[in-house]
Amino acid sequence: MNAELVRYIDSIHRDRGIDKEVLFVALEDALTTAIRKHYDLDDDFYLNFDRETGQMESNYELQFEEFGRIFAQTVKQNWFTRIREAERDVLYREFEEKIGDIITGTVQRFEGDSVVVSLGKVEGFLPRSEKVRGEIYHVGDRVRTLVLDVKKVGLKVRITLSRASTGLVRRLFELEVPEIADGILEIRKLEREPGYRTKIAVNSTDSRVDCVGACVGVHGTRIKSIIDELGGERIDIIRWTDDPQQMLINALKPAEVSHIQLDEVTHKALVLVEPDNLSLAIGRRGQNVRLASQLTGWDIDIMTRAELEETLAREEEEERKRLAGEDGIEATGTTETTGTTEATEGGELSAEEGAKGEAEPTEAAATSEPEGLTTIPASDLPQGTPGEEAPEDPLAEAPLAETPLAETPLAEAPLAETPLAETPLAETPLTAAPHSEAPLAEAPPAEAGSADSGLAESPESGTLEGGTGEHANNAGTNNKGLETQNKETGSSGEESAEHSAEKPAS
Numbered sequence: 001m002n003a004e005l006v007r008y009i010d011s012i013h014r015d016r017g018i019d020k021e022v023l024f025v026a027l028e029d030a031l032t033t034a035i036r037k038h039y040d041l042d043d044d045f046y047l048n049f050d051r052e053t054g055q056m057e058s059n060y061e062l063q064f065e066e067f068g069r070i071f072a073q074t075v076k077q078n079w080f081t082r083i084r085e086a087e088r089d090v091l092y093r094e095f096e097e098k099i100g101d102i103i104t105g106t107v108q109r110f111e112g113d114s115v116v117v118s119l120g121k122v123e124g125f126l127p128r129s130e131k132v133r134g135e136i137y138h139v140g141d142r143v144r145t146l147v148l149d150v151k152k153v154g155l156k157v158r159i160t161l162s163r164a165s166t167g168l169v170r171r172l173f174e175l176e177v178p179e180i181a182d183g184i185l186e187i188r189k190l191e192r193e194p195g196y197r198t199k200i201a202v203n204s205t206d207s208r209v210d211c212v213g214a215c216v217g218v219h220g221t222r223i224k225s226i227i228d229e230l231g232g233e234r235i236d237i238i239r240w241t242d243d244p245q246q247m248l249i250n251a252l253k254p255a256e257v258s259h260i261q262l263d264e265v266t267h268k269a270l271v272l273v274e275p276d277n278l279s280l281a282i283g284r285r286g287q288n289v290r291l292a293s294q295l296t297g298w299d300i301d302i303m304t305r306a307e308l309e310e311t312l313a314r315e316e317e318e319e320r321k322r323l324a325g326e327d328g329i330e331a332t333g334t335t336e337t338t339g340t341t342e343a344t345e346g347g348e349l350s351a352e353e354g355a356k357g358e359a360e361p362t363e364a365a366a367t368s369e370p371e372g373l374t375t376i377p378a379s380d381l382p383q384g385t386p387g388e389e390a391p392e393d394p395l396a397e398a399p400l401a402e403t404p405l406a407e408t409p410l411a412e413a414p415l416a417e418t419p420l421a422e423t424p425l426a427e428t429p430l431t432a433a434p435h436s437e438a439p440l441a442e443a444p445p446a447e448a449g450s451a452d453s454g455l456a457e458s459p460e461s462g463t464l465e466g467g468t469g470e471h472a473n474n475a476g477t478n479n480k481g482l483e484t485q486n487k488e489t490g491s492s493g494e495e496s497a498e499h500s501a502e503k504p505a506s
Contacts, residue, residue: 002054017094018086024049026082030075035062038071084155091122091157095150102171103161107141117143122157130162132195135231144229146171164194169235172226173200179214188240191294195233197283199251199291203240212237236291244269244298251292255281258305262298269298272305 009023032047039060047058056062105117105124113128115137126145137143145161146168152158162168170190179185184206192198204211215237216223227235238250245260248269259272273281281302282289293300303311 002050002056004054005049006052006054012083016083016087017090018083020051022086023083024051026086027079030078030082033078034071034075035060038067081155088152088155088157092150092152095122095147095157095159098147099150100167100171101147102144102168102175103147104142104144105161107137107139107143109139110137117145117161119159122159124159124161126161126163130160130164132163132231132233134195135163144168166190166192166198169198169200169226169230172229173215176222176226177215177217179209184209185211185214189295191291193287193291195231197234197236197287197291198230199236199238199295201238201240201247201251201295212239238295244296247296248292248298248300251295252281252288252300252302255288257281267298269296269300270308271300271302272308273302275304275306278302278304 009020009027012018012023013020028047028049032045035041035047036045041060045058045060047056047062049056103119103124105119107115108118108123109116111125115126115131117124117126124145124147126143130148143163145163146165147159148162148165148167149160150157151160169192170187173187174180177185180187180202184204186203186205188201188203190198190200200215202211202215204214223235223237227233236253238253241247241250244262248260248271249257252271255273255277257271257273261270263269271281280288283291289300289302
């Protein structure tokens with residue numbers, strides 16, 4: 001049994017590349033754990049195997065025939081788990097050293113968008129992000145990929161492969177061009193758009209060796225094998241130089257550059273080309289200028305001389321408009337400030353003048369008589385008979401001084417609406433009027449009442465709603481004239497008025 005154990009461990013060592021010491025230690029740990037659990041032993045129990053003969057040594061007497069099938073299964077499971085862990089560690093160390101190297105594998109299957117590539121003892125995964133657009137893979141195809149990353153996942157190793165990395169092109173050049181591997185040529189920088197175009201800048205440490213010619217090879221044999229491996233991807237090989245202008249000229253090839261202007265502050269480069277070289281300098285979908293910018297580290301603007309002149313003219317026009325707009329805004333602001341100051345001063349003056357103007361009409365209205373009114377002497381007013389109350393003065397209820405002449409100008413009064421001729425003085429002669437038909441005292445009070453009512457309609461507002469103030473004053477004057485005539489007629493008129501007043505009472 002001991003000899004068979006040694007041969008079995010040696011076989012696993014050769015097949016899986018696991019060290020014998022690791023296998024013996026794993027077996028010892030599995031047996032020790034199972035025996036301690038079975039007999040409930042302390043930590044002082046130990047068990048060792050001789051590496052040459054396979055003889056077991058222990059501080060306890062053990063009889064393996066006493067252990068059952070469950071014990072054997074537990075030891076086997078623990079030992080195999082340790083073997084798989086050791087195998088994972090071996091594979092991890094092996095492929096960790098190959099990160100950045102090219103490895104050849106066979107397409108085995110597809111898992112979603114990822115391609116599973118068999119690498120012999122382990123499988124590699126080519127995710128969608130690391131595939132080249134346009135490449136189609138079939139089961140059984142042999143592919144050359146770059147080892148991008150290696151990780152431990154459980155008891156397995158996950159290896160990530162890449163076909164879109166710039167490292168793949170670098171490693172292909174190192175394999176195809178011996179001068180690069182020998183150190184005569186140096187790849188200074190490399191930029192790539194997978195599946196479309198690659199720009200690589202090389203430099204030679206030996207002046208007798210042409211860096212570009214060495215990479216191309218005789219009749220292009222070296223570069224052709226690299227292009228075929230990349231599926232027809234276009235590769236531009238340029239000569240590296242420390243001069244920024246010359247480096248930009250080399251990076252934009254195959255386009256011919258007419259003039260270059262560099263801005264050190266913003267790190268921008270203005271490149272002028274001929275109209276027939278404009279599309280060639282930009283490239284398909286901007287690939288050429290984009291890769292050149294990444295390769296040199298400068299922001300590149302490509303245009304023709306006519307486009308440059310047009311751009312400069314447009315910028316000058318915009319600057320002129322901007323300056324004109326600023327001047328207009330300043331002038332407008334000055335004008336608005338001046339106008340605001342003048343308006344403020346004018347408003348203050350207008351307010352003062354308005355206050356003075358309001359005070360002056362009030363004083364004038366209180367001291368002066370309104371136009372169109374006639375002052376009646378006190379001697380002409382009717383005195384009445386002794387013992388008789390004096391008739392009420394209709395003008396006393398609405399003083400003329402209270403009428404706001406400014407609101408209802410006298411010139412606007414419609415005089416034609418109530419003409420003075422409507423008062424029928426001739427229809428009722430004082431001498432011929434019978435006592436029963438037309439009392440002399442009734443007509444004047446009626447006319448006076450109408451005039452009085454017209455003045456008393458709006459005492460607060462001072463507005464004459466039954467007629468204008470001038471009309472009412474004229475009517476009052478006529479009434480007073482009529483009363484004067486009645487007075488002059490003598491006692492006959494007074495007696496007629498008394499009889500007229502007594503007749504309704506009886």
